[in-house]
Amino acid sequence: MKKLSSRVSAGILIALTAWSTVAAGSVWASEPDPEPRPRIGLVLSGGAARGIAHVGVLKVLEELRIPVDFVAGTSMGAIVGGLYSAGVSPTEMERILSETDWRDLLDDRPPRRHLPYRRKVDDQNYLAQFEAGFNHGSFQIPSGLVSGQKLGFALQLMALQTVGIEDFDQFPIPFRAVATDLETGKVVVLSRGDLGRAMRASMSLPGIFSPIEIDGRLLVDGSLVRNLPVDVAREMGADVIIAVDVGQPLPDKEDLNSISSITGQAMVLGSYQNVQEQAADADVVINPLLEEFGSAQFDRGIEMVPLGEQAARSVELQLRDYSISEESYLAFQGRLRRPRSLEGERISSVQLSSSSTADPNFLFRQIETKHGDPLDLEAIRRDLQRLFETGDYERVDFRLLPSDEGFDLIIEAIDKPWGPNYLRFGVGLFADLEGESFFNLLSSYTMTRLNRRRGELKIQTQLGEDPALFAELYQPLSLAQTFFAAAWLRQSTSTIDFAVGGGATVPYRVDAVELGLDLGVQLGRFAELRLGVSRGELASELRLDADVPTDFPREAEAETGVLRFNAVVDQFDNVNFPRNGYFAAIDVRASREQLGAEQDFEQLFAFLGLAGTHGRHTILSLVNLYSALGSESPTVHDLGDLFGLSGVSQGTITGRYGGSAALLYLFRLMDLPTGLGNGVYLGASLEAGNLWLDQDQVDLGDLHYAGSLSIGVDTAFGPLYLAAGFAESGDSALYLLIGRSF
Numbered sequence: 001m002k003k004l005s006s007r008v009s010a011g012i013l014i015a016l017t018a019w020s021t022v023a024a025g026s027v028w029a030s031e032p033d034p035e036p037r038p039r040i041g042l043v044l045s046g047g048a049a050r051g052i053a054h055v056g057v058l059k060v061l062e063e064l065r066i067p068v069d070f071v072a073g074t075s076m077g078a079i080v081g082g083l084y085s086a087g088v089s090p091t092e093m094e095r096i097l098s099e100t101d102w103r104d105l106l107d108d109r110p111p112r113r114h115l116p117y118r119r120k121v122d123d124q125n126y127l128a129q130f131e132a133g134f135n136h137g138s139f140q141i142p143s144g145l146v147s148g149q150k151l152g153f154a155l156q157l158m159a160l161q162t163v164g165i166e167d168f169d170q171f172p173i174p175f176r177a178v179a180t181d182l183e184t185g186k187v188v189v190l191s192r193g194d195l196g197r198a199m200r201a202s203m204s205l206p207g208i209f210s211p212i213e214i215d216g217r218l219l220v221d222g223s224l225v226r227n228l229p230v231d232v233a234r235e236m237g238a239d240v241i242i243a244v245d246v247g248q249p250l251p252d253k254e255d256l257n258s259i260s261s262i263t264g265q266a267m268v269l270g271s272y273q274n275v276q277e278q279a280a281d282a283d284v285v286i287n288p289l290l291e292e293f294g295s296a297q298f299d300r301g302i303e304m305v306p307l308g309e310q311a312a313r314s315v316e317l318q319l320r321d322y323s324i325s326e327e328s329y330l331a332f333q334g335r336l337r338r339p340r341s342l343e344g345e346r347i348s349s350v351q352l353s354s355s356s357t358a359d360p361n362f363l364f365r366q367i368e369t370k371h372g373d374p375l376d377l378e379a380i381r382r383d384l385q386r387l388f389e390t391g392d393y394e395r396v397d398f399r400l401l402p403s404d405e406g407f408d409l410i411i412e413a414i415d416k417p418w419g420p421n422y423l424r425f426g427v428g429l430f431a432d433l434e435g436e437s438f439f440n441l442l443s444s445y446t447m448t449r450l451n452r453r454r455g456e457l458k459i460q461t462q463l464g465e466d467p468a469l470f471a472e473l474y475q476p477l478s479l480a481q482t483f484f485a486a487a488w489l490r491q492s493t494s495t496i497d498f499a500v501g502g503g504a505t506v507p508y509r510v511d512a513v514e515l516g517l518d519l520g521v522q523l524g525r526f527a528e529l530r531l532g533v534s535r536g537e538l539a540s541e542l543r544l545d546a547d548v549p550t551d552f553p554r555e556a557e558a559e560t561g562v563l564r565f566n567a568v569v570d571q572f573d574n575v576n577f578p579r580n581g582y583f584a585a586i587d588v589r590a591s592r593e594q595l596g597a598e599q600d601f602e603q604l605f606a607f608l609g610l611a612g613t614h615g616r617h618t619i620l621s622l623v624n625l626y627s628a629l630g631s632e633s634p635t636v637h638d639l640g641d642l643f644g645l646s647g648v649s650q651g652t653i654t655g656r657y658g659g660s661a662a663l664l665y666l667f668r669l670m671d672l673p674t675g676l677g678n679g680v681y682l683g684a685s686l687e688a689g690n691l692w693l694d695q696d697q698v699d700l701g702d703l704h705y706a707g708s709l710s711i712g713v714d715t716a717f718g719p720l721y722l723a724a725g726f727a728e729s730g731d732s733a734l735y736l737l738i739g740r741s742f
Contacts, residue, residue, distance in 0.1 A: 016302060040322055041070040041238025042084075043230050043282065044077030045275065046203070046223035047246035048295035049304075051076025052097060053288040056308025058090040058245050065329035066242075066322050071175045072232040074222040077244070078177040078202035078234045079155065082195055085168070085175035086161045087337050094305055096158065102298035103671065108149045110389040113571050113581055118456070118474070119391045122444050124568075125460065126739045127426035128717045133418030134445065140418035144210035147394045148200055151209075153384060156196030156398065157377070165400040166192050172336045174236060177202040178222035178229045182211055185226045189232055190214070208209050213355070220708050223247075227271050230278040240322060243282035244308075247275060248295060284318045286311050296673065345375040348405035358413035362454070363387065365479065367411070375400075375407055387413060389525075392420075392448075426718055428464070429738040436650060442739070453479060461563045468492040476522075486518045486530070496540075496635060507651075508540040514560065527569040535596055536560040548556035561595025564588065576719035577666065577681060577712060578611035579618050588629075602629035616668040618681075625659040630695055637691060639704075642735045645689050646708035646725025649733070653691050657698050660689030666712070677715040683723075684709050704728060710735075 042061075044054045054077060061068065073081030083093060109129070112120065116587070133140035168175045168191045177190040177198040179549035190198040193214060201212040201219040211218045226232070230241050279285050288311035293304055312319065349371055352360055367383045369376070378400060387396045392415060399410040424444045431437035440462050447457040455475040463467040472488040491513050517534030538558045565588045571581040586606045589599040604627040611620045624644065626637045631654055643662040664685040671679050687706045692698050710723030718739035725733045 030153060037067075037324060038239035038322070039069040039237055040067060040240045040242060041233030041236060042068045042081065043228060043233050043241055043243040043278075044071070044073040044081045045228045045243070045245045045247055045359075046075025046077050046082060046221065047227075047248065047290075048076055048203075048205070049102075049298040049301050050246040050248070050290050050293055050295055051080060052301035053246050053290060053311070054080040054306040055090050055093045055097065055242055056288070056305040056310075057306075057312045058084055058093075058308075059285055060309050060312035060316075061242070061319070062090060062333075064316065064319050064323050065326060066319055067324060068173055068242075068327060068330045070233050070236040071173050072178065072229045072236065073202070074177075074178040074227050074229055075203040075205070077224065079199045082177060083158055084176055085171045085173040086159050086195060087172045088158065088161070089337065094302070097305075098302045099623060100154075102301065105150050105154060105542060106146055106298065108147050110385070112573050112575075114148065114385070114389050114525055116390060116525055117522050117568075117570060119389075120570050121458070122424050122446070124570070125426065125442065125444065126428070126575065126718050127424040127442060127444055129416070130424070130716060132423045133416070133421060133424050135419070137420050139423075140224070142394070142416075142418055144204070144206070144212065145208055147210045148204065148212075149388055149395050152196060152200045152395065152397060153381065155199050156194070157381075159195040159199070160377070162195045163400045164407070166194075168192060168195070168198075171195075172338070173497065176232050176236060177224050177227070177591075178232060179204070179212075179219040180222055180224040182206070182218040185225065187222070187229075188217060189229075197397065223271060224269075226274065226278070227284075228275045228278040230281045234281070235262045239284040240284075242284045242286070242319070242322075243279055244286045244311075245275060245279060246288055246290060246308075247272070249291075284315055286315060286393075291728075299671075310406045310633035339552070346406035347373045347409050347635045348376055348403045350409045350411070350738045353399075353410050353412040356411070357415040358387075358393065359449075361452075361479075362392075363411070363413055366390070369409060380409065384411070387411075392416065417603070420449045421445070427739045428462070429736065431736045432650075432733045438465035440466060451475075453477070454481065466492065466494045482522060484520050484522060486520065486532075488516050488518070490514045490516070490536075500580075502623070508542055508556075510538055510540045512536060512538050512560075516564075518566075526571060530564075530566045531565055532566075533595065534560070534562045534564065536562075556598075558598045559596050559729055561592055561597040563590045563592060563595065572609065572611065574678065577618075577714045578609065578620055579613040580611055582611070583607070583609040599632075599634075601631035601633040603627070603631075603633050603635060604629055618666040618668070620664040620666060622662045622664065623659065624661075624689075626655075626657060626691070627657040628695070636693065639689055642708065642721060642723055642725060642737055643685055643687060645687055645704055645727065646685065646704045646723065646735070647706050647727035647732045648704065648725075648729070649731060653689075653704065654690030655693045655697075657693075657695055658689065658691035660687060662687040668716075672713075672715070677717075679712065679714050681711055681712040681714070708735075 011527045025528045031246045071081040080093065100549060112123065162171055165171065170217065177738050179188045179190060179201045181188050190201065197212060197214060201214055202222045204211055204219065205221040211220050227247055228243055228245055230243055233241055282332060282700045288307045290304060290307055347369055350367060350369055352358065352363060366386050369379050369383050384396045384398060387393060393413050394416045400407040401410060426442035428440035428442060441464055445459045450457060453476045458472045458474065460470040469491045470488065472486055475484060477483040477485060493509065493511050495507050496510050514534050514536030516532050516534030518530040520528060520530035522528050531713045540556050542554045567586050569584045572578040572583045573580045589603045591599065591601050593600055606625040608623045609621065611618060622643055636654045636656050638651055639645040639653040639660055640648040643664060644660045645653065662685050664683055666681040666683045669682050685708045688703045690703050706725060706727040708723050708725045710721050713720040721735060721737040723735045725735060
């Protein structure tokens with residue numbers, strides 16, 4: 001929840017600081033108006049992002065001194081209407097909306113740097129973001145692209161003025177939120193409970209947001225059955241109805257010329273007809289002109305507020321019939337905006353709700369808020385964020401209920417319905433458009449919570465040019481999960497260059513099987529350290545005819561015995577296109593005859609990545625280092641990849657010592673819609689590097705230089721690059737790169 005994002009939480013909390021919550025049992029007093037008048041109901045329609053125009057309408061209603069006695073809303077109309085009923089002014093709403101990072105709010109993935117290290121492992125293998133489940137012999141998928149965790153928490157913060165009040169008639173303005181019962185298709189009018197959850201349920205568009213269960217009913221977006229709930233406001237007792245419709249108008253016949261447009265038209269015809277019927281029963285109907293705005297353009301929401309104002313002013317003569325005197329309106333606003341305080345309140349208990357499916361023992365280990373603590377909303381936010389970042393839960397909510405000693409903190413944690421065993425997939429494609437290419441399909445299956453200490457079994461497979469299988473049983477040694485043991489098996493087939501003397505290398509196709517046992521330390525969300533031992537077998541065969549000594553074997557078999565140390569520090573915000581953070585890895589291996597190896601030698605590999613961003617500009621540095629540590633290691637490395645001496649032909653620069661460094665500039669050209677990916681980038685790099693067979697040959701004055709121009713797309717399926725590389729030697733290459741391989 002990156003600061004929620006920082007701009008989201010800052011905007012919300014600034015707006016709420018002055019009146020954060022309730023004294024137990026208090027409600028707003030209902031005082032009679034000094035002058036008789038009709039009771040006015042305000043009805044706000046759904047329309048997703050277009051619903052932000054409601055704020056502009058509210059600003060004009062207040063300017064014209066029109067009191068609102070009842071509010072009924074659907075979807076985005078329920079959010080704006082619910083906040084207004086709770087006492088949030090239109091000016092405060094506009095400020096919150098202007099500071100809200102909607103892209104972050106509608107993306108449920110926690111900030112990657114905040115994830116426990118164990119949850120970052122699949123990202124390091126460039127798997128797609130989409131996660132499915134495979135449990136009890138069948139596949140499960142999430143019930144929506146977005147569970148609404150961040151949005152739900154933001155709504156709860158915005159609605160804190162109503163904490164402890166279960167009856168929506170006790171708000172400063174009585175309120176109703178409209179949702180749809182997914183099981184029966186009937187209208188559900190929410191008049192009690194937690195306001196944040198009610199608003200969240202009302203806007204749960206099927207397929208986008210996961211449904212919300214309230215009182216045993218599975219609820220989705222109310223726009224499916226009542227997008228303009230005029231009848232609901234009538235039932236509340238309204239004599240006059242002011243209705244605001246921000247729904248998308250139906251397209252003209254000329255625009256119905258594709259499968260998508262015709263299908264979309266068919267899906268909304270029923271809802272549109274219902275809106276027209278409801279609007280006919282309203283006394284004043286306001287239709288903001290929002291033709292240039294789509295329902296998903298939350299990032300442009302603040303631009304719609306003035307259009308809501310314009311639409312309200314276009315019916316000003318009708319609205320003025322319901323204006324009241326300045327004195328009466330000041331009294332009305334005094335009741336509406338009456339401040340309430342949490343100062344001095346305490347947490348009387350911390351409980352898990354009866355509807356939660358979480359393991360209480362694990363959950364309460366993550367919660368720092370305790371009985372008797374001062375009521376600290378920021379501390380509660382951190383607790384819920386910490387829970388959500390474990391990756392176990394579809395949603396984590398909270399409620400504050402008044403008690404004799406303060407407030408009971410009720411936490412509802414819902415396990416992922418598609419867990420606890422998860423599948424992720426990926427693609428690895430490389431082509432230099434000059435003949436060199438490979439293609440691999442990747443998968444990862446993780447079985448979690450195998451025992452009380454939350455052991456895991458991870459099975460990764462790769463099919464294609466370099467088939468591979470990796471299985472690991474990962475077992476924490478304590479409930480704190482700091483220390484762990486891991487037993488693993490790796491089988492792979494790959495091409496490896498071996499030194500044959502005189503500076504020459506030859507490619508071998510190597511089949512390897514290796515068993516290992518590691519002991520390690522997981523340093524929270526930052527790093528993992530491992531020390532382990534492995535035994536294995538290699539079977540190699542010369543891949544191509546080559547000019548090698550006659551006594552050099554065409555085929556060979558060998559046993560391996562390796563002592564290894566591995567450390568990874570992962571604080572990249574995104575492994576595909578890092579914008580901020582750092583990533584460091586070091587892997588040291590010592591082959592030993594005492595462990596069954598054919599010969600003694602050492603190898604070291606190290607990587608360092610640093611990223612920083614200002615606005616749309618990112619600077620990324622990438623450094624790879626190789627060393628045989630003074631030994632006669634049989635393995636050599638090569639350069640010639642994208643950002644690793646781009647443009648150089650693979651296999652022309654090989655050795656046991658050396659590496660490469662790249663300085664990459666990325667310009668974020670555009671954002672991608674949530675669910676499809678993150679962004680499109682234009683890039684340019686400067687690169688240097690070399691490899692040497694022997695340590696005494698290393699000479700930094702003998703570096704090769706290269707560069708590249710690229711366009712990259714950070715898709716939900718992995719990184720995609722189309723690039724051109726240029727080497728100082730005059731060599732060049734074109735690259736198509738999708739994802740990576742294990």
